[in-house]
Amino acid sequence: MTKHFDAIIIGAGQAGPSLAGRLTAAGKSVALVERKLFGGTCVNTGCMPTKAMVASAYAVHMARRGADFGVTTGPVSVDFKRVMARKDKVRTDARTGVENWLKGMESCTIFEGHAQFEDPHTIRVGEESLSADQIFINTGGRAATPDFPGVDDVPFLTNVSMMDLDVLPTHLIIVGGSYIGLEFAQMFRRFGSEVTVIEKGPRLIAREDPDISDAVLAILEKEGIRFRLNAECIRFSRQGDNVTAGVDCTSGAPEITGSHLLLATGRRPNTDDLGLDKAGVKMDARGYVEVDDTLCTNVPHIFAMGDCNGRGAFTHTAYNDFEIVAANLLDGEPRRVSDRISTYALYIDPPLGRAGMSETEARKTGRKITVGRRPMTRVGRAVEKGETEGFMKVVVDADSKEILGASILGTGGDEAVQSILDVMYAKKPYTTITHAVHIHPTVSELIPTVFGDLKPVG
Structure with missing residues (x-):
């Protein structure tokens, strides 16, 4: 029935x-x-x-x-x-x-x-x-399992099975230099694992602007995470209890051996x-x-x-x-x-908060755009907290003054970007923010300054 x-x-x-x-x-x-x-x-x-x-x-x-x-x-x-x-x-x-x-x-x-x-x-x-x-x-x-040579012959983890680990990896190899992979990379490095990230592309988080990718790479390398970019021919094999990842990269050893392998290559x-x-x-x-x-x-x-x-x-x-x-x-x-306006965050430390278009996407629209940028070293709250890595960037339509997008890589960036997103939903010009009074000391208080120093781009 x-x-x-x-x-x-x-x-x-x-x-x-x-x-x-x-x-x-x-x-x-x-x-x-x-x-x-x-x-x-x-x-x-x-x-x-x-x-x-x-x-x-x-x-x-x-x-x-x-x-x-x-x-x-x-x-x-x-x-x-x-x-x-x-x-x-x-x-x-x-x-x-x-x-x-x-x-x-x-x-x-x-x-x-x-x-x-x-x-x-x-x-x-x-x-x-x-x-x-x-x-x-x-x-x-x-999680999507890519068809890498040898992948069926080795034990591997996904974002799901990572949740059931009961032993800290000695050396965690991560395939995939995007959001999931980078978050696990930093947290396990801080827990004490050696970490190597393998990425097929020439840079991390490819959907972001190159300056964001470069800054994230520098932040994570500073913590001792190793990266292998341009890894065009990824393959796997067993070596006793360990896993060996073969990579064809522009530099570095042709093989990496680790205790655990995480595949973070999409869903x-x-x-x-x-x-x-x-x-x-x-x-x-x-x-x-x-x-x-x-x-x-x-x-x-x-x-x-x-x-x-x-x-x-x-x-x-x-x-x-x-x-x-x-x-x-x-x-x-x-x-x-x-x-809906695209918005999301990358939860490494410091986080990346994103709203709207990247600078690269905005350029492709053919609009005349202006860009504002400030390092987090100029943010009093970041200095006081001793967390000054990263920067803020905003993208504006030069003619309509419409905010097209924002990237805040820095302490509190995932929260601060929300104030920009709200103005974008309200369909108000960027001057709505430059005319506002923000609380000191906060991360958000630098946002009007970033908008106040917009410069045209070619």
């Missing part, structure tokens, strides 16, 4: 539970299906546990710097098991909170198992057959085993569910939110997907994905 609901939500990540809350509050019956861990990537293997580990790494780094602040400290060591136990408590508490919220939600029925479409209105979860007027896909993504959507073909839902060549500006698929009553739709790869974009769907379906408010 098929059980009918007003709505089925597949996946309890960032978008699903909040949508369940809105739908049930509107008087609708909801079935929510989760096959593994409530809370999705962010709660279980992404933001919350990794940032808990970043916090531990920052604490040990500052303890080692005690003398810089006139603090006498003895030898500083890391109890890795306690670091991981703290991380586990953070994610378990968050997961339990999401699960209890959903299971206590009136008019929401939880089904634990794997969902597969049987037709456009019906899904099967184990022995249960469920149907609904509307279906929302919120299945997220997982793929969890869509290949949903039976989307039976529902007639279109996917692109990479497996992402194709959606329109309201997150509706080509099947009018089926929507896709979060990482599985390819329209964002962050917790905040997944949550915004929920907001867009709820606004259109429940509030009569025509919100669109295209209204």
Whole structure:
């Protein structure tokens, strides 16, 4: 017998539970299906546990710097098991909170198992057959395993299995010089591991401007992390209990041997085993569910939110997907994905906060642009904290005075960039910021100065 609901939500990540809350509050019956861990990537293997580990790494780094602040400290060591136990408590508490919220939600029925479409209105979860007027896909993504020669012959870690390490790696080799790889690189170096990062490209975090990439490289090299760029032919082999990575680089030894290998080379959507073909839902060549500006698929009553739709790869974009769907379906408010301004952060120390276009992207638009830049050594708060690495950069349309983008690499950069983002959403000129009075001493107080010294670029 098929059980009918007003709505089925597949996946309890960032978008699903909040949508369940809105739908049930509107008087609708909801079935929510989760096959593994409530809370999705962010709660279980992404933001919350990794940032808990970043916090531990920052604490040990500052303890080692005690003398810089006139603090006498003895030898500083890391109890890795306690670091991981703290991380586990953070994610378990968050997961339990999401699960209890959903299971206590009136008019929401939880089904634990794997969902597969049987037709456009019906899904099967184990022995249960469920149907609904509307279906929302919120299945997220997982680590992609690249087809490197020898990869099947060696043990390797992903961002998921890194969460279950119980021994600190002696030498961690990381393949992938982007956001996930760099965050793990710095935290494990601070925990005491040797770390080598292998990147196929000529520079780190390729989507960022070259000056950002260069600054991040310098910051991490200063901490003793080794980098192998332009690694065009990456291959792996066993060497006893260790893993050897072969690299063809412009300089350096042709092979690197480490105790552990982390593959941080991208993610793929969890869509290949949903039976989307039976529902007639279109996917692109990479497996992402194709959606329109309201997150509706080509099947009018089926929507896709979060990482599985390819329209964002962050917790905040997944949550915004929920907001867009709820606004259109429940509030009569025509919100669109295209209204969203790109924003994200890289959580190394110091963090990189980003909003809007990079300078490179802005140049490609053909607009006449001006750029402002200031080093963090000019920020009083950074000097007082002894954390002066990095810089601020803003990009402005010279004619309209519209803020096109900002990059803040420095202490508090992930928070400070929000004030610029808010002005961008308000569609106000950059002079809105230069005319504002900011609190001293803060990181944000230098932002008006950066905008006040814009210079044209060729």
